[in-house]
Amino acid sequence: MMYRTTAARSVLRALQSSNASVARSTLGNQIFKAQMTSSARNAIRPSVSPSFAIAARKPVTTALVRHSSSSAKDDDDVDVMAGMKSEAKVIKETFSLNQVPKEALYLGMAGVVPYVATSLQTAFLTYEISRAASLGDGLIFSGQSAELMLHMLEPIQVGYGAVILSFLGAVHWGLEWAGYGGKFGYRRYAAGVVAPAVAWPTLLFPTEYALISQFLAFTFLYYNDARAAAAGRAPHWYGMYRFVLTFVVGASIVATLISHEKVQQVVTSEHTIKDKINALIFLQKKEKEEADARRRGEIEETD
Known part of the structure; x- marks a missing residue:
């Protein structure tokens, strides 16, 4: 009777240990397959930039950001044009002759x-x-x-x-x-x-x-x-x-x-101003000599 009880306990222990090893083997295989599947997916899937990932996950936010940036550029263009028009108006008013009679x-x-x-x-x-x-x-x-x-x-x-x-x-x-x-x-x-x-x-x-x-x-x-x-x-x-x-x-x-x-x-x-002055002096000297010559001729005729 005791021999039968001991044999039955041995059989039960053997079954429990085999079930535990099978369970551990099955769990290990599942984990390994999961790791292999994850690494394979990572190897096959292309790298995605963070900005694209954000855009993919949050399309509404990305659209708002792009709209705000384009709106800021449009505002800058409007401000530049308004400034140029204002400066042109100031220049026009500055050089205006409307108040002149x-x-x-x-x-x-x-x-x-x-x-x-x-x-x-x-x-x-x-x-x-x-x-x-x-x-x-x-x-x-x-x-x-x-x-x-x-x-x-x-x-x-x-x-x-x-x-x-x-x-x-x-x-x-x-x-x-x-x-x-x-x-x-x-x-x-x-x-x-x-x-x-x-x-x-x-x-x-x-x-x-x-x-x-x-x-x-x-x-x-x-x-x-x-x-x-x-x-x-x-x-x-x-x-x-x-x-x-x-x-x-x-x-x-x-x-x-x-x-x-x-x-x-x-x-x-x-002719420079010096040439003109010298010519004037020469002309006066010549006229004086001619006047003296005429005077001497008149004196000689009188004598």
């Missing part, structure tokens, strides 16, 4: 026409002289004719500049007589005196020096007129009005100087 505006613009015309003619005659020097003949005029016309045109521009400078100085005399902004006496009269005192001696200078001197005079008078307008000694629109006209005159003078520089080696050099 129409009569003064029209006559002032007409006053710069001779400057522009003489500058354009000087540039054309310069082209003719250069063409004649290189090709033997000009487009319309010959080289000698163009050179002669250029020498006739130079004193016209310089003389007109002296007239305009004197006129700009006389404006301050009129403002003083009218008492515009108060009475300033010699301080305002001085501007009217200095302008012609500087302008008219330039008629004796060579053309290049005369034009440079008048350019500096126009610039100084503009500075003085702008200060007068800002201080209330002249109409408030007078500063911008003078700036526009001075700009046109200055550009014309610069164009003429450039044209003279281009033909400096071609055109016959004009």
Whole structure:
């Protein structure tokens, strides 16, 4: 009886140990298969960027981010365009001549026409002289004719500049007589005196020096007129009005100087102020000698 009981217990223990080993083997196989399946999937599946993964998991969020970024760019473009329009408006208002009386505006613009015309003619005659020097003949005029016309045109521009400078100085005399902004006496009269005192001696200078001197005079008078307008000694629109006209005159003078520089080696050099003074002295000496000779002849005839 005891032998049977012991044998039965041995059989039960053997069955339990075999079942446990089978269970452990089955569990190990399942874990190994799971690991192999996971590694195989990872090896087969391509690598995905985090941003794409986020986009795949959160398409709504990604769309909102993209919309906000594009909206920010559009806002920046709108801001830039608005800023450019604002700056253009400020520039337009700054250089506006709407407050200038129409009569003064029209006559002032007409006053710069001779400057522009003489500058354009000087540039054309310069082209003719250069063409004649290189090709033997000009487009319309010959080289000698163009050179002669250029020498006739130079004193016209310089003389007109002296007239305009004197006129700009006389404006301050009129403002003083009218008492515009108060009475300033010699301080305002001085501007009217200095302008012609500087302008008219330039008629004796060579053309290049005369034009440079008048350019500096126009610039100084503009500075003085702008200060007068800002201080209330002249109409408030007078500063911008003078700036526009001075700009046109200055550009014309610069164009003429450039044209003279281009033909400096071609055109016959004009007489300098020293040559003119020496010629005047020689002429006076010659006239005096002729007068003395006539006087001696009259004395001899009398004797």
